[in-house]
Amino acid sequence: MAESRTIGVFGAGWVGLVTGGCFAELGHEVIVRDVMQDRIEALHAGQLPFHEANLPEVLERNRDRIRYTLDPHDLADTDALFICVQTPPTYSGDADLSFVWSALDDLPRAERRQVLVMKSTVPVGTGEKVRAALEGRGLTNLGYVSNPEFLAEGSAVRDFLNPDRIVIGAFADEDGAAVEALYGGLEAPVVRTDVASAEMIKLAANAFLMTRISFINEIANVCEAVGADVVEVARGVGLDHRLGPHFLRAGIGYGGSCFPKDSLALKQLASNSGYHFQLLAAVIEVNELQKRRVVQKLQKHLGKLRGKKIALLGLAFKAGTDDMREAPSLVLASRLLAEGAEVRAWDPVARPGELMKGAVLSDSVADAVRDADAAVIVTEWDELRGLATQEVRDSMARPLIIDGRNLLDPAETRAAGFAYEGIGRPSSPFESLPETAEPETKVSG
Ligand SMILES: NC(=O)c1ccc[n+]([C@@H]2O[C@H](COP(=O)([O-])OP(=O)(O)OC[C@H]3O[C@@H](n4cnc5c(N)ncnc54)[C@H](O)[C@@H]3O)[C@@H](O)[C@H]2O)c1
Secondary structure: OOOOOEEEEEOOOHHHHHHHHHHHHOOOEEEEEOOOHHHHHHHHOOOOOOOEOOHHHHHHHOHHHEEEEOOHHHHOOOOEEEEOOOOOEOOOOOEOOHHHHHHHHOOOOOOOOEEEEEOOOOOOOHHHHHHHHHHHOOOOOEEEEEOOOOOOOOOHHHHHHOOOOEEEEEOOHHHHHHHHHHOOOOOOOEEEEOHHHHHHHHHHHHHHHHHHHHHHHHHHHHHHHHOOOHHHHHHHHHOOOOOOOOOOOOOOOOOOOOHHHHHHHHHHHHHHOOOOOHHHHHHHHHHHHHHHHHHHHHHHHHOOOOOOEEEEEOOOOOOOEOOOOOOHHHHHHHHHHHOOOEEEEEOOOOOOHHHHOOOEEOOOHHHHHOOOOEEEEOOOOHHHOOOOOHHHHHHOOOOEEEEOOOOOOHHHHHHOOOEEEOOOOOOOOHHHOOOOOOOOOOOOO
16 A cells, blocks of 8 residues: 555546545545536536546545546645546647646646656657746756556556556656556556656657557458458457457447547657658558548448438447547538438447437437448447347348448358458358349449
C-alpha cells in the first residue's frame, strides 16, 4: 500500500475520474476539479457523466476520500497535481493544448513543493515548454513529470490498477520518485526516463497498435480476394512468440478518442520536424478506407442503396463504452445516408444525438432489424452474438448480415438462413443466398 498523499486532478473525464478513483482506491485523498458545473453537480449527486465498467463502484467505495470541485484553489494543499484534460486535434492535425494551458493558468499557488503530472497525451516537447512557462511565472516550487496514461475505455479501472508498465519521465529525480511512490501497491514494471522519451512512449505505443490493426485489416482485404480466412490467419500468425496475438482482429477500423487523434498528432509532430512518417500516413489511410468497405459489401448484395433500410447495430467505437468519438458508425451512417439509405441505429448505451442526424434510433435490436434489408454489426457488443435467430431472420425484409467485427460464426449464421459477410472471410457463393435478391444494378468497384 502506498503512503497516503493528497492528489489534485484537473479534469473529470475518462482519464481524470479513473485516475482519481483508482488513486483513492490505493489509499490517497483525491480532489477532482472540472470546469463544467453540471458535471461537478452530477458527480456530487453520485452520477457519472459516461458509462465505464467498474468505475461507479470504485467511486462509491471511496467516496469519503474523493471530493469534486469547480474551484482550483481547493487543490492548493496537495502533493501532486495531475493534468487529465482533453487534447483534441486542431484543424492542422496537431494536438490542441489550449485546455492544458488554461488548466496551468488555474494552478493554485502552494506553500510547499508539488509535482505537476501530465497524464493528458501531449506532443513530445510539451514538458520542456511547460517547465519554461512555469519558471517564467516564478513557480519554481513545482516539479514536472510526464506520466502518460495507457488505459483503454471499457476496461479502464482494470488497466489502471493492473498496468503493463508505469512510465515516469522527470526532469528531477526526486519528482519522479514522488510520483512512483503514489503507485505503491501496484505490481508493474516502472519505466523511469526523461520527459521527452516518456511523451514519445505513449505516442509510439498507440501508433504501433494502430499499425497492427491496419496491417491485419489489409491482410483481411487480401484474404477476401484470394479465399483465405483472416481469423484463421491471425490465429496462426499470433502464435508466433515474436508477434503475439494482440490487436490482430480484422474489422471496420479503429476509432475512439485516442487512436485517430494521436496518430494524426504524431504524424504532424514528425512533419513539423521535417520528417515524413510514411508508415503512419499509410496506417491512417488504410483505416479510413476500411470504414467504407461495409458500404461496398452492402452494394454487392443490394445494388443501389437508395431507399434500402439498413440497421446499424452498435454505435460506440467499441464495446464496453458509450463513447462515440471518431466511431466508425458515424462515418458509416453518413455514407449510407448520402447513398439514400434509411438508417436505423441501435446501441445498448451510446446515444449519438446530433452526431447521427438523419438516422432513426431504435430501442432494441428487434426494432432496428424489423423490415431491414441488411443488418450491420458495427460494435462487438455481446448482445449481438445471438443475432442469427429465426425470429430476426423472419422479421427482416432480406436476411443479410454484414459482420463488421467478425463476431458471428459464418457457417452457423448461413445455416440459420442468413446471407453473411464478415471482414476477410471467404464469401459464400451467390447461389447459396436465395434470400438475397439479385442486385438491381451492377455496381463497379
Ligand atoms: N479516453 C481514453 O481512453 C484515454 C486514454 C489514455 C489517454 N487519454 C488522454 O487523456 C486526456 C484526457 O482524455 P479524456 O478522454 O479523459 O478527456 P475528456 O474529454 O473525457 O475529459 C476532459 C475533462 O477535462 C475537463 N477540463 C477542461 N479544462 C479543464 C480545466 N482547466 N480544469 C479542469 N478540468 C478541465 C473537461 O471539462 C472534461 O471534463 C487526453 O489527452 C487523452 O488523449 C485518454
